[in-house]
Amino acid sequence: MTSSTQTLDEDPAACVAAGDSRLRRGGSLKFFYGPMDCGKSTLALQMDYNHARQGRRGLVLTTIDRAGPGRLSTRIGLGKEAVDVGADLDIRGLVRQRWAQGIRVDYLICDEASFYTVAQIEQLADLVDTSDVDVYAFGLATDFRTSLFPAAQRLFELADEVTRVQVEVLCWCGRPGLLNARVVNGGIAREGDQVVIGDTGTDGGSPEGAPEVDVRYQVLCRRHHRVGDLGPAARAEGQLRLV
Numbered sequence: 001m002t003s004s005t006q007t008l009d010e011d012p013a014a015c016v017a018a019g020d021s022r023l024r025r026g027g028s029l030k031f032f033y034g035p036m037d038c039g040k041s042t043l044a045l046q047m048d049y050n051h052a053r054q055g056r057r058g059l060v061l062t063t064i065d066r067a068g069p070g071r072l073s074t075r076i077g078l079g080k081e082a083v084d085v086g087a088d089l090d091i092r093g094l095v096r097q098r099w100a101q102g103i104r105v106d107y108l109i110c111d112e113a114s115f116y117t118v119a120q121i122e123q124l125a126d127l128v129d130t131s132d133v134d135v136y137a138f139g140l141a142t143d144f145r146t147s148l149f150p151a152a153q154r155l156f157e158l159a160d161e162v163t164r165v166q167v168e169v170l171c172w173c174g175r176p177g178l179l180n181a182r183v184v185n186g187g188i189a190r191e192g193d194q195v196v197i198g199d200t201g202t203d204g205g206s207p208e209g210a211p212e213v214d215v216r217y218q219v220l221c222r223r224h225h226r227v228g229d230l231g232p233a234a235r236a237e238g239q240l241r242l243v
Contacts, residue, residue, distance in 0.1 A: 044110075056106040
């Protein structure tokens, strides 16, 4: 009989009793990263589908999604309800709460993981190492300034496997798109908050009566990100400037 303090991965019989037929120790933490438009969220949904089809039970988590809280969405139109990861969410506690309710959790799909807190990444690693939960994290590596997101850096440091998503994204020049540029009112931004939701038409933070701020993101190659060149169309409109 398994004691109340013993985790499932310490007792193979407990794994079977819980409905998990895998008799092995330890899960895995995998991080899939790449620039926007490379298919990270689509891959996350596909991963969830593949595991669920084999009878495994999992949770889908996301944060700061374009579709709003509680939804994982993709630019190609796919989507699914998801647990919203706020800064104060204890992911480890969330999983344990499900277990206490008699709900299996074999794996986690963590979209937009670069926007999680570092503490939440540590919680994911704990679930992998002590409770045999497989974690599949998806997100950006760097911000609009080409600096690593703190959560992404921790994933690079802790993950069992790190994979660059291979769907090809191109800069306007035809070279591989590697970096995300923040474009504010038509110009490339070099300063500002690390996380700002874009592609919405407004930043939602303009004072009452102030003009709306248009924020969007564009994938560029390293060369054109460094010089701030958004391409011929932007140059023709006189939009090549820094903000």
